[in-house]
Amino acid sequence: MSTHRAPIIDTLTGSFLVSTPRMPDPRFEEQVILVCAHNNEGAMGVAVNKPNPAFSLSEILNGAHLPIPEKKLPPVYVGGPVELESAFILYQSDYQTDYRLEISPTISLSRESRVLEDIAQGRGPEKFLFLLGYTGWGPGQLEQELVSDGWLTVPASDHIIFDTPDEFKWKAAAMQFGIDISTFGDYIGYA
Template sequence: MVSEKAPVIDTLTGSFLISTPQMPDPRFEEQVIYVCAHSHEGAMGVAINKPSPFFSLDEVLRNANLPIPKKALPPVHIGGPVELESAFILYQSDYQAEHRLEISPTISLSRETKILEDIAHDRGPERYLFLLGYAGWGPGQLEAELLADGWLTLPADDHIIFDVADDEKWRMAAMLYGIDISTFGDMIGYA
């Protein structure tokens, strides 16, 4: 007799976590987190739709004594509540950095300052987000939050990360898969 088991999620790396209306932590209300690493040791991701009202990339470049490029710069994003003083660049992998975390075949994450220098000199990645901080979970913590219906997991989409307006990413990421996230909790049932 063969026993059927529910599929085990090996890793959520490269996926979206979309906060549901049941999210108990107000810091993650209407957030889209791009999961950068996930294993039995925990998880790490960055919020991709939370622009900072306090910092601009122009200021970051000026403070680093770097020139301001002619083309428009994206906003600085708050990647999460952990280590807000740490900067990360999430970028399309057609640009190559020496020190990077390859999340998917098309997306990488780095803290390498050379990327910021390349952005200042118009030779950096074409599509990127500059982030301060990240979201982190200890062993089993994210899985517990998933069971409590705080997050919806969906395949990530590069277009949502880089091309959709920040205030539309939460809704659009879910709508790609036919989910109206604003009514998500109204439809959950338990057997």
């Protein structure tokens, strides 16, 4: 008697999804998504290269009645089209908090308000992104999108997330593996 098990998928947690020029959804054009969770129930990630000029972190801190630190603050990012009113903080894990999702040994994600309070007080993570919204996929949905050439999957890089200017992240994420993403797919099928 054999037992049937659901297929185990390799997790993409901690990887970048880099949209290719073949991406059919214009909302994800030139996006770099950090996959924060991926399992048989679906996937969740945040875009790390799309700042939203309509918001500033200073305004958000002010609205929460928190002090504004002296140091330059990063922009507010659009993490994705789902729950745009939900705030997330993606940060290097040298800072610790109780409620976090460990994405890799060096990167965590949290929705805990204490992280924002610590940032305002100057004792939060040194490197972080403040994001509104996220990107989500149902069971099997991301895997189907990967088959259609909409995404290139590469290992994530802390340097690209936190130290590379936003306008260069899309090309830099692919170029770290020698791939010119702007021409990716131009020659597929013409062997």
